[in-house]
Amino acid sequence: MKEMQKQKKVPAWVNKPLDQLSKQEWERLCDGCGRCCLRKLADSETGDIYYTSLVCQLLDTELCRCTEYSCRRQYIPECLTLTVEDIPNLPWLPFTCAYRLRYENKPLPEWHPLISGCDESVHEAGISVRGYALSETQVPEADWQEYVIEWIK
Ligand code: SF4
């Protein structure tokens, strides 16, 4: 991993409770990892959720950003507009997700762009889906279970 470029000042609001963030601060809290846009499979017997390396068709797999973010629900109606209240009810939300971390009153990690001052740090740290995510359109749904993944960090 390349050395991360530190910005001069981390915004003071990153440590504010989530329900006190402005809409702009809330949006900026996203680390741009794209993990939440990966398709998931649920075990019908146990309810366990498994992530796959297949990603929503609207995700730019290089930038790891939604290509239609402001109007995404026109195309993907089930895409969630995350709120503070949702977080405890979303067991699938990645353990690295900035919203989960702050909800649990944990600090943002050094690779988070707000801490590092560099948008690339989330990719350089191996947290984002860049490099392995494949569009869901490339694999028939019947074969998705062959793409189950496990995160180690
Ligand atoms: S997992 Fe969380 S921090 Fe990462 S892209 Fe999704 S909402 Fe943003």
Ligand code: SF4
């Ligand atoms: S619509 Fe956009 S934000 Fe929603 S899952 Fe797809 S790529 Fe992610």
